[in-house]
Amino acid sequence: MTRRLGLAAGLLVAAVTLALPAVLDDSALAVYILLGLAAMVTVGVSLLMGYAGQVSLGQGAFYAIGAYTAALLALNGAPPLLGLVAAPVAAALSALLIGVPLLRLRGHHLAFATLAMQLILLSLAGQLDFTGGDIGLQGIPQFSVGAFEASSASVYAYLTWAGLALVMLITHNVITSRPGRALRALATSEIAAASAGIPVGRYKLVVFALSATFAGLAGGIYCFYTGYVAPGSFPVLISIQYIVMAVVGGLGTIWGAVAGAAAITLLVQGLDRLASLPGMPSYAPSVLSYAVYALVLIVVVLFMPHGLVPAVSRRLSRRRAEVPYR
Amino acid sequence: MSAFLTYLLNGLAVGSAIALIASGLVVIHRVTGVVNFAQGTFAVVAGLCTSSLLGLGVPHGVSEVAAVLAAALAGLLTGLAAVGRPGTSPLSSLIVTLGVGVLAYAVEIVLWGDQPRSAPGLAGSVTLAGARIQTQHLLVIGVAAAAFALLALFFGRTYLGKALTACASNPYAARVVGIDVRRMGLLAFALGGLLGGIAGVLVTPLRPISFDTDVTLIVNGFAAAVFGALTRPVVTLAGALLLGVAETMAAGYGYGAHQLEVALGLMLVVMIVQAGRRPAISQESA
Numbered sequence: 001m002t003r004r005l006g007l008a009a010g011l012l013v014a015a016v017t018l019a020l021p022a023v024l025d026d027s028a029l030a031v032y033i034l035l036g037l038a039a040m041v042t043v044g045v046s047l048l049m050g051y052a053g054q055v056s057l058g059q060g061a062f063y064a065i066g067a068y069t070a071a072l073l074a075l076n077g078a079p080p081l082l083g084l085v086a087a088p089v090a091a092a093l094s095a096l097l098i099g100v101p102l103l104r105l106r107g108h109h110l111a112f113a114t115l116a117m118q119l120i121l122l123s124l125a126g127q128l129d130f131t132g133g134d135i136g137l138q139g140i141p142q143f144s145v146g147a148f149e150a151s152s153a154s155v156y157a158y159l160t161w162a163g164l165a166l167v168m169l170i171t172h173n174v175i176t177s178r179p180g181r182a183l184r185a186l187a188t189s190e191i192a193a194a195s196a197g198i199p200v201g202r203y204k205l206v207v208f209a210l211s212a213t214f215a216g217l218a219g220g221i222y223c224f225y226t227g228y229v230a231p232g233s234f235p236v237l238i239s240i241q242y243i244v245m246a247v248v249g250g251l252g253t254i255w256g257a258v259a260g261a262a263a264i265t266l267l268v269q270g271l272d273r274l275a276s277l278p279g280m281p282s283y284a285p286s287v288l289s290y291a292v293y294a295l296v297l298i299v300v301v302l303f304m305p306h307g308l309v310p311a312v313s314r315r316l317s318r319r320r321a322e323v324p325y326r
Numbered sequence: 327m328s329a330f331l332t333y334l335l336n337g338l339a340v341g342s343a344i345a346l347i348a349s350g351l352v353v354i355h356r357v358t359g360v361v362n363f364a365q366g367t368f369a370v371v372a373g374l375c376t377s378s379l380l381g382l383g384v385p386h387g388v389s390e391v392a393a394v395l396a397a398a399l400a401g402l403l404t405g406l407a408a409v410g411r412p413g414t415s416p417l418s419s420l421i422v423t424l425g426v427g428v429l430a431y432a433v434e435i436v437l438w439g440d441q442p443r444s445a446p447g448l449a450g451s452v453t454l455a456g457a458r459i460q461t462q463h464l465l466v467i468g469v470a471a472a473a474f475a476l477l478a479l480f481f482g483r484t485y486l487g488k489a490l491t492a493c494a495s496n497p498y499a500a501r502v503v504g505i506d507v508r509r510m511g512l513l514a515f516a517l518g519g520l521l522g523g524i525a526g527v528l529v530t531p532l533r534p535i536s537f538d539t540d541v542t543l544i545v546n547g548f549a550a551a552v553f554g555a556l557t558r559p560v561v562t563l564a565g566a567l568l569l570g571v572a573e574t575m576a577a578g579y580g581y582g583a584h585q586l587e588v589a590l591g592l593m594l595v596v597m598i599v600q601a602g603r604r605p606a607i608s609q610e611s612a
Contacts, residue, residue: 119545
């Protein structure tokens with residue numbers, strides 16, 4: 001019964017998703033695209049936090065790696081499609097490289113190590129010549145495949161949500177497979193998982209790389225959409241924002257990540273509108289968004305530790321004693 | 327040679343400020359097991375408070391003390407959010423303190439705006455063995471030394487300090503002998519706020535403070551604290567001084583742009599080496 005209900009809900013969401021770009025105006029489309037990109041990264045964060053039990057405060061770094069990779073390739077004359085494919089690959093490779101030493105850490109050590117990684121990366125991007133320094137890279141060409149050029153925002157909206165669908169499908173397949181069960185085991189106790197024969201280190205590394213891949217893909221789309229990347233586009237706050245979204249939606253849930261990203265993006269956008277009304281002080285937009293991130297994060301962690309989606313779905317299906325994290 | 331000595335002394339001053347922030351982290355982590363991400367925020371709050379109070383014409387001394395008390399209050403409030411609710415796991419508490427840090431951004435921008443602010447400190451400079459050093463730098467070193475000495479006395483010689491240590495080494499046994507572990511956790515947060523506040527008050531005359539300076543402060547403080555595995559104050563002090571000297575030397579000999587990378591790289595190496603030495607079981611049960 002719940003399964004059929006879920007399928008119907010999924011179809012409805014898909015239909016609305018496909019219809020929206022045709023009816024939204026450009027400013028609403030911008031929100032829609034950023035929401036999709038944020039959801040893409042958040043699915044990875046949620047997978048990493050909920051299944052592998054690891055906190056990454058540096059997910060913005062992989063987003064930046066994807067964006068810079070695609071931008072550099074496109075600016076040096078490579079076809080944009082190659083840039084878009086290279087973005088997640090570069091993010092995954094750097095995650096594998098960084099992950100080997102970093103994933104020996106856990107808990108707050110890993111959180112600070114990933115934060116440090118992002119700070120180092122931003123500082124380097126701001127100083128090196130080929131990344132354009134603090135000014136960044138400008139004039140990135142539009143995304144195109146062959147003769148077709150993505151000139152309108154709605155094309156990017158479809159691209160984004162197609163990417164998100166792919167990311168969700170991959171995540172679903174990973175967590176319902178044998179490695180998925182292994183991941184759930186190692187999130188509760190790494191020692192127990194290791195003694196059950198699970199290659200803990202390798203699995204953690206793969207999930208870390210997978211979450212980086214998602215962030216890299218989102219970064220690639222982002223750079224073609226905005227046509228501009230700079231260190232300032234990827235502040236530490238952006239990584240915190242993904243944590244907020246993942247925690248709000250419910251860790252280790254695919255739909256939760258999307259719902260969390262949607263809830264936070266829309267809330268912040270709504271408050272932004274409110275804050276830019278005449279008569280509001282000039283600092284109102286940033287103050288309101290900081291306050292929202294903070295209050296939502298604190299309240300959800302303390303009072304709704306499983307997040308929005310599991311809380312709602314638990315209420316829907318009370319009969320089952322315990323809802324598995326799905 | 328005198329340039330070297332200048333860099334060394336300035337480095338020690340920078341390191342002393344880092345040590346104060348790191349000692350706050352260590353006090354809170356020892357007692358509650360929580361890594362307080364808002365530790366840099368306390369310093370920022372105190373720094374901004376002093377600059378405002380001095381701007382209002384409140385005399386030196388009074389404004390600094392008031393700012394440090396405000397930071398201690400901020401620490402107490404952070405503690406209430408992070409460990410006030412029983413059954414919050416340390417990692418959840420870390421995320422809560424992260425939220426507190428971001429919430430503080432909102433409050434700080436409303437109260438002080440988003441531009442960096444400075445405050446006048448001790449003017450002038452002294453020449454020691456041919457090396458010129460600002461008096462404020464000497465003050466930072468002196469206050470940090472005094473603070474560490476007082477902390478050692480507090481933890482070693484008073485009942486309250488011993489109760490805090492008891493909570494740190496075994497919370498269950500501490501509860502059995504009638505120590506209120508939750509209250510001790512809040513006390514630790516207030517103490518952490520106090521230490522962070524002292525650091526902020528001392529640093530503001532040296533470098534302007536804005537609402538987002540806390541990231542640099544907390545990362546440096548954490549880097550120093552990992553030297554002592556977040557539990558040993560003396561090793562933390564040594565780590566902080568090493569970090570301060572390394573950063574100042576890097577800046578002094580022309581690698582100023584890579585100051586942050588030096589600190590962060592050092593922290594990563596120390597953490598990874600430590601993780602390799604410690605068996606996984608002790609980390610999971612902790």
